[in-house]
Amino acid sequence: MVIQRLKLGLTIFASKMAIIGQDIAQAKSFLEKGELVAIPTETVYGLAGNALNASAVALIFETKNRPSFDPLIIHTSSLERVGDFVESIPKPLYQLAQTFWPGPLTLLLPRKSLIPDLVTSGMERVAVRVPQHPLTQKLLAALDFPLAAPSANPFGYISPTTAKHVEAQLGAKIPYILDGGSCEVGLESTIVGMEGDHVIVYRLGGLDVAEIEEVVGSVSIKSHSSSNPQAPGLLESHYAPRKPFILGDLDSLVPHYKAQNVEFAVLSLSREIEQVKPEHQIQLSEKGDLKEAAQGLFASMRKLDELDVELILAEEMPAQGLGNAINDRLKRAAAKG
Template sequence: MPASITTDIERAAAVLRAGGLVAIPTETVYGLAGNAMNEGAVTGIFAAKNRPSFDPLIIHQSSPDRILAYASEVPPDAEALAGAYWPGPLTLVLPKKPAVSDLVSAGLPTVALRVPAHPLTRELLRRLDFPLAAPSANPFGFVSPVTAQHVADQLADKIDLILDGGPCRVGLESTIVGFPDGKATILRKGGLPVEDIESTLGHPVAVQTHSSSKPLAPGMLSRHYSPGVRMTILEKTCTADQLAAMDAVIVFAEKKKPETSDGGTSPVYYDLSPSGDLAEAARQLFPTLRKIGQQQYDQVGVFLLPERGLGRAINDRLRRAAAT
């Protein structure tokens, strides 16, 4: 029987206590949650998503003190970021305690930790005496869900329940920060801008390039977020003929759509934010990729956003969607 959609927190808690899988809302995207201390539940997450076991999971708790209990060491910069941005769209990768299974950490000596900001999920976590492992609630490599219905469309027959918390406020996955050699490093750009992290820490941070083999953190694979259609990154200087070859084009704050050589505007345009609001563009990114996939276009063009703030994370997702 397909998973039902509910707002009943206690029902979700009961399923999780029994080792089942529940899709949960966060401010970033919906996550597919299971008891992080139950290897059967964790194995179920990998199976439901068809996710490779070498890709580590993020574990979630309701407060910084509860989640940092799973770290064996917390550098000063990690403490500063946790104090400034938890609960929120930030994941910290820290040395793990032995209680964290190698299945969760993909055999790495570190674990990814987060305190989500969504009130429904924080209340759920408060009612549980274990943390939740929760990657995005979608088949591996495809577009992340930002509504309960998105989860139902792709995973309803593989999980037990969907907890409906409405549309996600941020719409991009969390920013992941690790501390190799004790230095703060962005392992995945996301819903917390790099500039904010640097401002809080008072110094520049390195930004890790993505890996296609053994990732150091979730979401580092070079190919991801596929809408199931061919996508091409377009330059602002692209020719009219290149534009005319596209069935659809993703743009940002375009006051005037570029014309094709025949004087028309034959592609269908999807503007992530006509007003140029990067936060709106982040919220619209995954729903737009989902719409494009549903239309089954042959060729979709993408104009990247400004490389600042959330634009850097949005461009990261667009590049990896185009790499598939």
Template sequence: MTMVSKDISKAAKILVQEDLVAIPTETVYGLAGNIYSEKAIKAIFEMKQRPFFNPLIVHIKSIEQLDELAKDIPKKARLLADKFWPGPLTMVLKKQEAVPDLVTAGKDSVAIRIPNHATALALLEALDFPLAAPSANPFGAISPTNALHVAEYFSEKLQMVLDGGDCQNGIESTIIGFENEEPILYRLGSISVEDIEEVIGKIQIKNKKENAPDAPGMLSRHYAPATTTFLESDVAQFIRGFPDEKIGLLLFKERIENATVFHQEILSKKGDLKEATSHLYAAMHRLDKMDLDMIVAERFPDFELGKSINDRLERATKK
């Protein structure tokens, strides 16, 4: 049975022993292990059933630690780090030799960020090694945004979940890489493209790749409920075609009146995209437990964080 605890020293002890702990961050909970332990990194891939060609994100405690793991860091990467770290921005940079190939899927680059979460940072301060920490869920499933989600996923396999409450951002970090020093967006996430472009100017977008992805989170089917899920611009029209089905709705700000459905989840009654983002995965978890015939999600406004929400919903609905 997985222990759910707020004991940072206990979590640190388990990690020093080369075992895994699920940790809170501001985005989602991560399945964490020592990047220099082959045993721990292999255990992450095995527990998640994650393909070894998919690289892991490394979590560090300070910008000073960045140069231990990365080299030839572009000026624009430094600007982004100064602006958004600690925070939900991951950068893919040329790796130092010390970073194990198992962490980077054999690539010469490494994905790095500093989490903006007091518990995660306190844990990292207690350790003398960085943590690899992909989302703490079986590969392809809905990401966990509280300790209970993780415990339900890995109850027989994982020693401990370090409980840091609900994740405030609610979806994964934005991932930026650099090719010939020019920035490329590999994954939409908690920081909008617009916010990044305010700091470094225009960026290319290259956020889906099936084989040998350049960064984590690029596979086209991901973040998916077990329940069949549809993404529709006109939800009311779509559900009229299924009068006898047990349906759950995932909506932005308004209920659909007189809809013959089992349940409706509203992500932000005030129409706030940041609030909607923070509630997205928790709502998907609730709907997925209702034994529905289908989940029907509303397509969001396609700007700022709405793009990130649509990205997650598109991946959740891909067959």
């Protein structure tokens, strides 16, 4: 096997595609050696490395081509183990963890000194979550360290929701992909922290804000774009296909580009566009179900991106429930360039 050696003293597997399997022991072995493994979660697939090993964390950034000012989420197997990595958990956030972990919730908490600066981009809080996927739960329980794991894709591109998505993008750069099937939620986790006594949602995601407010009362939303983000996944241009992605009113966009003889594809919630070939359009949910739409969002964007078209047109979802999180991803995809 030909491998590319890095100054970090670690390796990127450059000539042989990653093994795809469900062998927890094999995945554990690679991670203990400081290598990277793609892991399934209920949200998206993650590119995982030992969160306490600065060299392994640096390899995550290098493999993804991710800017070092964009912090990472660390993953562990239970709420009880979170205390090993953070100084404290404020009561409202502890209530959220008790209610929604394991699940698509990430908490921003004051970190202990053993968390490398590279994980948090030098900030005093670390993003932590307990994922729900049974395979990754077993892997995390078998490890004596947490896993730093951003989405397993080149930085800024569409997040992967199957092992094959990971293989297509990073399969030549990592040794192992833990195959857990298709992701059930399909959107990244909701990120929550506190500022003073106030609970703040920093990133909309797979856990609806309304469910959070049922536990802790009213919250503030600060899910804004930033070139110096306080939490992962907040850069303006993110989750983007390779082709130009245009978000707006399909009733105006479709005839506009038809008149210009531009080949395009269409992404909608449930409507079928008569002027567009069936194979050039995807309805995220024929029933208008936002949960179903969220589950299929990234896979649908990826499928349209692979078509022989010049650009992709999309409409916003209803601004309710998971529709707000889907719209957040659509707007970031459209911000590219």
